Amino acid sequence: MQQPHSPTELALLNHWQRGFPLCAAPFAAIARAEQVPTAQVLDSYAQLQERGSLSRIGAVFAPGAGGASLLAAMAVPPARLEAVAAIVSRFAGVNHNYEREHPVNLWFVATGSDAAQVEQLLQGIEAATGLPVLRLPMVRPYRIDTGFDLRQEQSTASGATHWAAPLAAQDWPLAALAEQGLPLVEQPFDAWAGALGCSTAAVLQRLQAWLDAGQMSRFGVVVRHHELGFSANAMTVFDVPAAQVDACGLALAQVPGVTLAYQRVRAAGWNFNLYCMVHGRDRAAVLQTVEQAMAHARLHEVPRATLFSLRRFKQTGAQRFANTLQAIAATA
Numbered sequence: 001m002q003q004p005h006s007p008t009e010l011a012l013l014n015h016w017q018r019g020f021p022l023c024a025a026p027f028a029a030i031a032r033a034e035q036v037p038t039a040q041v042l043d044s045y046a047q048l049q050e051r052g053s054l055s056r057i058g059a060v061f062a063p064g065a066g067g068a069s070l071l072a073a074m075a076v077p078p079a080r081l082e083a084v085a086a087i088v089s090r091f092a093g094v095n096h097n098y099e100r101e102h103p104v105n106l107w108f109v110a111t112g113s114d115a116a117q118v119e120q121l122l123q124g125i126e127a128a129t130g131l132p133v134l135r136l137p138m139v140r141p142y143r144i145d146t147g148f149d150l151r152q153e154q155s156t157a158s159g160a161t162h163w164a165a166p167l168a169a170q171d172w173p174l175a176a177l178a179e180q181g182l183p184l185v186e187q188p189f190d191a192w193a194g195a196l197g198c199s200t201a202a203v204l205q206r207l208q209a210w211l212d213a214g215q216m217s218r219f220g221v222v223v224r225h226h227e228l229g230f231s232a233n234a235m236t237v238f239d240v241p242a243a244q245v246d247a248c249g250l251a252l253a254q255v256p257g258v259t260l261a262y263q264r265v266r267a268a269g270w271n272f273n274l275y276c277m278v279h280g281r282d283r284a285a286v287l288q289t290v291e292q293a294m295a296h297a298r299l300h301e302v303p304r305a306t307l308f309s310l311r312r313f314k315q316t317g318a319q320r321f322a323n324t325l326q327a328i329a330a331t332a
Helices: 007-014 026-034 038-051 078-089 115-129 169-180 188-196 200-213 245-253 283-297 322-331
Strands: 054-061 068-074 094-100 106-112 134-136 138-144 216-223 234-238 258-264 274-278 304-315
Touching: 007 026, 007 038, 007 216, 026 038, 026 188, 038 054, 054 169, 068 115, 068 138, 078 094, 078 106, 078 115, 078 304, 106 115, 138 245, 169 188, 169 200, 169 322, 188 200, 200 216, 234 283, 245 258, 245 274, 245 283, 274 283, 283 304
Parallel strands: none
Antiparallel strands: 054 216, 068 106, 068 134, 094 106, 094 304, 138 258, 234 274, 234 304, 258 274
């Protein structure tokens, strides 16, 4: 059973999903804001990471900023599901892997430095499992934001997400470190500066520039929602005519409670092209939000399916810049 979070722990997770101090001693700045000792901040984050509530403290890059990723799915015979899920999770480029309520029951995100690397990963999974993989790359994002108020039953935010300009190639080494997450030490950016052979000020300036340009959606605490009680998570998929999909997707983005909305490519045997995700604590409340979203986007008349997540087999950060990080380690 998940250990309850203290008010201080919840504040450290909730308040710093955005607005994380981009300064030489960020944890001291957080300590002043929360009126607790710096050592307690660092210790709490370390314990939260060990308990699984905290994934990392780092960058969440906007779609298009760099690398490649796609949503993938498999129809796995139920008797083989755990074994196949274990095989899929062993691939380093897989950063989310879930069972969902549907005959197409295993869903995962595949990431890599480019599309060719992602395709190689998927072919490896097909060879290892003997099962075909549906490839569902994103066509357009409408809303991607899982950094919401953890004190609520669901997100209450809304708003559109847009493609970002790609990071310059010379920025990929820092992006690799930002994707991996900060070390939990008093002056964590110094470690990045040392690895890159530049000043801490240069690291902080570049991170702020990415935020200002929208290439980085946010920098801060990245939580694992399931450990915080958000276990009733539903992905609803729709088959929308091409001429209407953008209007419907943009409408979904304006509905409070919708954390993810995007258009994806259809695949053989999978005709859905519009996706909507709602994270929540209560299944009935999540379904109510889905109904509200469908009403607002006028989606009640199109074919659809709602797939609640069941088991989580793997959840880690994205791996779009991991090759660059390996190159840094090799030259260190």
